[in-house]
Amino acid sequence: MRRTPRASRTRAQARTGTRSRTRKKTGNAVIGAVTVVALCSGAWLLHSGAESHPPPQPSAAQAAAAHPGVHRDDAGPAPLPPSPPDRVRIPAIGVDAPLMGLGLTPQGSLDVPPPERENLAGWYEAGTTPGERGTAIVAGHVDNKEGPSVFYELGALHKGRTIEVERRDGSVAVFTVDANEVYDAADFPDEKVYGAAHRPELRVITCGGTYSKKTGYQGNVVVFAHLTAVR
Template sequence: MAAPQSPGSTSTRTAPGSTLGRALTWPAVTAGLGMLLIYNSFGTSADGKPPTPPAAAVAPAVPEVLGSHAAPRPVAPSGRPAGPALLRSVPTRLQIPSLGVNAPFTGLALGAGGRLNPPPANDPNLVGWFKDGVTPGERGASIVAGHVDTLTGPAVFLQLQFLKPGATVDITRADGSVATFKVDSVETFSKAKFPDKRVYSDTASAQLRLITCGGPYNKTAKDYEDNVVAFAHLDSSKNG
């Protein structure tokens, strides 16, 4: 996948000329409180055995990134419900004005071997969410992920690492409402030392996590070494 660059700057990533076209593989789901996210490059799913999926996911869980330690124990939300929250409603469109992102959603389901299928690689302007998890705006941590690039070039989250704290993320939902999230931070984590609990643990307030690949490209592993994660909270909502 290509390394995002800010206008007029030189990328700090190490990315070979062939990195465009590295898609992502996706999470596996574990029992307990919900989903185990295993985020990696497309075509490298043999790097680890996926956990056995549950009969049904009952709430968001604590995920891990491929290459990190064994799956952590599910973590329950701490504290009483806080802040605004919405009822469950499927997301239909993601807009990030400061990055020029305007993309439809697709629901992601489990495929063979218990892995969550990625968004179609032939559509670079598409984001996905685990459809059995928390919908954006509900209380808890909702996970939204997209490609940084695909076989055809740059993709929807190419510039995610440049998203600034205080920026807004608007998610239109099937019930006609628009949930507006405010970005708290954008951070890059090594996949080998990914802070699973911090990113994926359930929360007492309505939270959003936007995730893509980042960092140097490892030619041997055919994978980016890092994940870029944007942390955001529900700030307001309105009828569309």
């Protein structure tokens, strides 16, 4: 797995150095736009020559509405108390994977799950837990050198589909997808993705966008979802 390029590490340090001590209190913007740079080497495409079979990318129809309106704080279930998540399921694309906690690297970017474990995702454990009020972050590899990984099909996820997160307290937080978008790394919208929310929200992130043999994927696929049920 390719390490974060030096230029990206420098930007990460500049953007996170003054904010890392506040962590959750200022939202997840602490991890900046380099959240999944290390997820994006495109190892399978690079080693297999499988450029003709890249992962699916979100269509324009899956983007957020231009004028989504104001979310009411009391819409949907009440926020859940904090509880670590143990598993994520996305039935529409066949995801059923355990979750591990992820911290920050010394360079200020989000750490990543071991690439050899293709069916494993991670969550930012210094931030909001899924189901709690605020923005929870889940990230996973799109591939490794052996083939597709846990979020290879994430770009094909449509609005209205559900994401289920099993929590350690025995509850299941069910999120409904509001949008699925892809961003170039140079134009990654930090505040939109990681910013604070007044209701329980979830972001699921992997790599996407243009692919280069030299640098891997040039952007990220980001799924936006909000809590709609609790079991």
